[in-house]
Amino acid sequence: MLTKFLRDFQPALVQSLKTYNKEKFIADLMAGLIVGVVALPLAIAFGIASGVTPEKGIYTAIIAGFIISFLGGSTVQIGGPTGAFIVIVYGIVEQYGVHGLAIATVLAGTMLVLMGFLKLGTVIKFIPYPIVVGFTSGIALTIFSTQIKDFFGLSTPKLPSGFFEKWMIYLQHFDTVNWWAALIAAVSVILIVFTPKISKKIPGSLVAIIIMTIAAYLMKTYGHITGIETIGDRFVINSQLPEVNQIPFNLESVRLLFPAAFTIAMLGAIESLLSAIVADGVTGKRHNSNMELVALGVANIVSPFFGGIPATGAIARTMTNINNGGRTPVAGIIHAFVLLLIVLFLGDLTRHIPMACLAGVLVVVAYNMSEWRTFRSLARQSRSTLAILLTTFLLTVIFDLTIAIEVGLLLAIFAFLRRMNESTRISHTTGKIDISQEMESHSADLKEEVLYLPHGVEVYEIDGPFFFGVANKFDEKMREIGDHPNIRIIRMRKVPFIDSTGLNNLETLCLNSRKEKIHIILSGVKESIRESLNLSKIPMIVGEENICSNIHIAVERAKQIDDELKKGRKLKT
Numbered sequence: 001m002l003t004k005f006l007r008d009f010q011p012a013l014v015q016s017l018k019t020y021n022k023e024k025f026i027a028d029l030m031a032g033l034i035v036g037v038v039a040l041p042l043a044i045a046f047g048i049a050s051g052v053t054p055e056k057g058i059y060t061a062i063i064a065g066f067i068i069s070f071l072g073g074s075t076v077q078i079g080g081p082t083g084a085f086i087v088i089v090y091g092i093v094e095q096y097g098v099h100g101l102a103i104a105t106v107l108a109g110t111m112l113v114l115m116g117f118l119k120l121g122t123v124i125k126f127i128p129y130p131i132v133v134g135f136t137s138g139i140a141l142t143i144f145s146t147q148i149k150d151f152f153g154l155s156t157p158k159l160p161s162g163f164f165e166k167w168m169i170y171l172q173h174f175d176t177v178n179w180w181a182a183l184i185a186a187v188s189v190i191l192i193v194f195t196p197k198i199s200k201k202i203p204g205s206l207v208a209i210i211i212m213t214i215a216a217y218l219m220k221t222y223g224h225i226t227g228i229e230t231i232g233d234r235f236v237i238n239s240q241l242p243e244v245n246q247i248p249f250n251l252e253s254v255r256l257l258f259p260a261a262f263t264i265a266m267l268g269a270i271e272s273l274l275s276a277i278v279a280d281g282v283t284g285k286r287h288n289s290n291m292e293l294v295a296l297g298v299a300n301i302v303s304p305f306f307g308g309i310p311a312t313g314a315i316a317r318t319m320t321n322i323n324n325g326g327r328t329p330v331a332g333i334i335h336a337f338v339l340l341l342i343v344l345f346l347g348d349l350t351r352h353i354p355m356a357c358l359a360g361v362l363v364v365v366a367y368n369m370s371e372w373r374t375f376r377s378l379a380r381q382s383r384s385t386l387a388i389l390l391t392t393f394l395l396t397v398i399f400d401l402t403i404a405i406e407v408g409l410l411l412a413i414f415a416f417l418r419r420m421n422e423s424t425r426i427s428h429t430t431g432k433i434d435i436s437q438e439m440e441s442h443s444a445d446l447k448e449e450v451l452y453l454p455h456g457v458e459v460y461e462i463d464g465p466f467f468f469g470v471a472n473k474f475d476e477k478m479r480e481i482g483d484h485p486n487i488r489i490i491r492m493r494k495v496p497f498i499d500s501t502g503l504n505n506l507e508t509l510c511l512n513s514r515k516e517k518i519h520i521i522l523s524g525v526k527e528s529i530r531e532s533l534n535l536s537k538i539p540m541i542v543g544e545e546n547i548c549s550n551i552h553i554a555v556e557r558a559k560q561i562d563d564e565l566k567k568g569r570k571l572k573t
Contacts, residue, residue: 008119008288008290008291009116009117009288009290009291009294010288010291011070011071011072011073011291011295011329012072012073012074012075012287012288012291012328012329013069013070013071013072013328013329013330016075016328016329016330017328020328020330024327024328024330025330027325027326027327027331028325028326028327028328028330028331028334029331029334030324030325031320031321031322031324031325031326031331031334031335032321032326032330032331032332032333032334032335032337032338033334033335033338034201034320034324035078035317035320035321035324035326035331035332035335035338036334036335036336036337036338036339036342037206037338037342038203038205038206038317038320039061039065039078039080039314039317039335039339040058040061040339040342040350041205041206041209041353041358041361042061042080042081042205042314042316042317042361042365043057043058043060043061043080043081043339044057044058044231044350044353044358045057045358045361045362045365046081046082046083046085046086046309047060047081047309048231048234048235048355048358049083049086049090049143049146049147049362050081050085050086050089050090050093050309051089051090051093051094052089052093052098052101052309053235053236054231054235054237054350055237055238055242055307055343055347056307056308056309057081057309058339058343058347059242059303059306059307059308060080060081060303060308060309060310060311061080061081061311061336061339062336062339062340062343063299063302063303063306063308063336064079064080064081064299064300064302064303064308064311065078065079065080065311065332065335065336065339066332066333066336066337067079067295067298067299067302067303068080068295068296068299068311068313068332069329069330069331069332069333069335069336070295070329070332070333071291071294071295071298071299072287072291072292072295072296072329072332073276073287073288073289073290073291073292073294073295074276074279074280074285074287074288074292074313074329075283075285075287075327075328075329076279076283076285076318076321076322076326076327076328076329076331076332077272077275077276077279077287077292077313077318077329077332078313078314078317078318078320078321078331078332078335079272079295079296079299079311079312079313079314079332080311080314080317081309081310081311082271082311082312082314083139083140083143083362083365083366083369084136084139084267084271084312084369085264085267085268085309085310085311085312086139086142086143086146087139087142087143087396087400087401088260088263088264088267088310088400088401088402089101089309089310090146090161091161091260091400092104092257092260094161096253096256096257099247099248100253100256100257101304101309102245102247102304102305103247103248103249103253103254103257103261103304104257104260104261104264105261105264105300105303105304105308105309105310106247106249106300106301106304107254107257107258107261107265108261108262108264108265108268108297108300108310109265109296109297109298109299109300109301109302109303110297110301111261111262111265111297112265112268112269112293112294112296112297112300113293113294113297113298113301114297115265115269115293115297116290116291116292116293116294116295116296116297117290117294119290120290120293121269121273121288121289121290121292121293122289122290124266124269124270124273124289124293127266127270127409128388128408128409128412129378130378130385130388130389130392130408130412131388131392131405131408131409131412132270132274133371133374133375133378133389134375134388134389134390134391134392134393134396134404134408135267135392135393135396135401135404135405135408136369136370136371137369137370137371137372137375137393137396138392138393138394138395138396138397138401138404139369139396139401140366140367140369140370140371141163141366141370141397142163142396142397143362143365143366143369144362144363144366144367145163145166145167146159146166146362147359147362147363147366148166148170149170149359150181150185150229150355150356150358150359151181151182151185151356151359151360151363152174152177152178152181152182152185153176153177153178153179153180153181153182153227153228153229153356154170154173154174154176154177154178155173155176155178156169156170156173156176157169163397163398164398178227178228180219180225180227180228181227181228181229181354181355181356182356184212184215184216184228184354184356184357184360185356185357185359185360185363186360187208187211187212187215187360188208188209188212188356188357188359188360188361189208189360189363189364191204191207191208191211191212192204192205192207192208192360192361192364193364195207195208200323201323201324203320204364205361205364208357208360208361209353209357209358209361212353212354212356212357212360213349213352213353213354213357216228216230216352216354216357217352228354228356229354229355229356230351230352230353230354230355231350231351231352231353231355231358232351232352233355234355235351237347237348237350237351238347239343239344239345239347239348240344241344242306242307243306243307244305244306245304245305245306245307247304247305259402260402262402263400263401263402263405264300264310265297266405267312267401267405268296268300268310268311268312269293269296269312271312271313271315272292272293272296272312272313273289273292273293273313274313274315275312275313275314275315275318276289276292276313278315278318278319279318279319279322282319282322283322283327292313296311296312296313299311316368317335321335375389375393384411384415384418384419385415387411387415388408388411388412388415391404391407391408391411392404392405392407392408395407395408420464420465420467423464424462424463424464424465424466425462425463425464426460426461426462426463427460427461427463428458428459428460429453429458429459429460429461430453430457430458430459431452431453432450432451432452432453433450433451433453433459433551433555434449434450435449435450435451435551451551451552451555453555453558454487454558454559454562455562456485456486456487456562457485457486457487457488457489457558457562458485458487458488458489459488459489459490459491460488460489460490460491461490461491461493461494462490462491462492462494462495463494464494464495464496465495465496465497465498465499466492466495466497466498466499466502466506467497467498467499467501467502484516484518485518486517486518486519486561486562486565487518487519487520487521487558487561487562488513488518488519488520488521489521489522489523489551489554489555489558490506490520490521490522490523491523491524491551491554492522492523492524492525492526492529493523493524493526493550493551494524495526495529496526496528497528497529497532498529498532498533503532503533503535503536503538504536506536506538507536507537507538507541510538510541510542511541514541519542519546519558519561520541520542520546521542521546521547521548521554521557521558521561522538522542522546522547522548522554523548523550523551523553523554524548524549524550524551524554525547525548525549530547533547545557
């Protein structure tokens with residue numbers, strides 16, 4: 001048992017180190033250096049956009065990034081703060097403060113660890129795609145809307161959290177545009193977009209921040225241009241190691257923050273596992289999804305004690321790692337140490353980064369997150385897909401991610417049940433059954449192509465799963481026919497599973513049929529279905545001899561019962 005547990009929950013680092021060599025270390029070192037430099041501006045931008053200080057974003061990238069690489073189930077995953085969390089984190093900070101965010105993050109981390117140990121990693125991958133695209137696109141639009149002020153250098157009062165209220169403020173104060181800030185933001189976007197056309201190795205966001213920081217410094221120092229706000233004008237950057245903080249847990253705060261924590265956990269799990277799947281497709285490796293969730297959970301439990309915010313697997317940084325030669329978790333560990341060294345020795349330089357440049361970075365992040373082509377493609381599919389997509393998108397934008405995911409999942413479940421209900425067919429036969437094309441005719445000793453049914457025998461066939469939605473459908477079909485036969489044969493050869501409601505419905509049918517003196521014969525019962533039947537009273541009600549493996553045996557049994565009924569009637573007369 002212990003050996004199996006250790007095998008199932010073994011970090012990818014352990015296996016990677018077994019075949020580690022100098023060539024792999026050099027490749028990981030180069031990838032880790034580049035990813036560490038790339039992660040710095042993104043960590044700062046995500047921290048500021050989330051409503052906390054820049055260093056909190058950096059601390060998250062260092063601590064969570066190290067833990068996710070050290071314990072994770074993927075060989076190349078890079079963890080840290082991401083754009084997907086901006087909306088939910090900003091909302092929690094606005095409503096409950098930084099301490100509330102810390103509590104929610106630790107709770108989310110605990111949920112993720114439990115998900116991993118309960119082996120729910122594979123289940124989370126089956127979150128309906130329209131929901132993922134809907135909330136991702138909604139988050140993208142929300143991120144974009146939060147950056148308008150810094151992008152154009154607007155002078156506005158404190159912005160409200162509501163999407164429409166925010167845009168009303170923008171429209172009312174658009175005459176306060178700072179054209180120098182707008183120019184820096186626009187050039188930043190251009191640099192980010194066109195840098196990959198020159199070199200795919202160097203990230204555009206890094207190029208934009210270096211060039212625009214130097215440009216802004218020269219403009220302010222030698223051009224005497226004022227009004228270009230930088231990080232240092234708004235925040236004080238601490239170039240030192242974070243202190244360990246106490247988190248004030250209590251039952252009331254846990255109760256209030258549990259829904260937000262659940263959203264963080266689900267969002268983190270989905271984004272991290274999607275990132276790992278994408279990485280698997282490039283590297284040809286296979287990640288351990290359950291171990292990835294455990295590592296993600298531990299990262300989110302530890303990070304808040306050092307001032308960190310929620311973290312997850314970052315697709316962009318993971319792909320940067322792969323493209324630059326990283327193939328083991330050592331690259332992710334090196335990336336965390338690179339960030340730490342930058343903070344300790346070069347952290348003071350970050351105060352010169354223009355806020356407009358960071359806004360430009362986040363506008364591009366929002367555009368890349370929007371997946372508008374996928375959104376448009378999904379919108380052209382079925383009405384149920386469109387309803388799930390638009391509902392999740394609009395609820396994310398107008399309300400928040402928690403409501404969006406809950407309602408989106410509910411709609412997806414209803415749509416799934418409806419499709420399952422429609423896919424299950426119930427047919428009714430009397431007189432004879434043509435079995436020439438059926439598998440049962442090949443496996444039975446009898447070779448007839450047509451089975452003739454005695455008078456008063458009806459056959460009902462269930463084609464599909466017999467779950468709670470179909471159980472009612474079966475009742476309606478029998479009431480619609482309205483006959484009172486002597487014998488009912490229920491064919492279950494095409495029933496892959498039966499749930500508790502289906503069992504209860506079938507048991508009730510058998511009891512009512514016995515009261516009405518109608519004999520029930522079950523045909524084509526699979527081993528898995530038989531195990532479910534044995535947990536109910538059905539075998540006792542219908543009799544073991546009336547649960548048959550195929551239609552031939554069932555029809556023969558019906559003929560025997562019919563003969564017994566005829567003899568009984570003759571004796572009475």
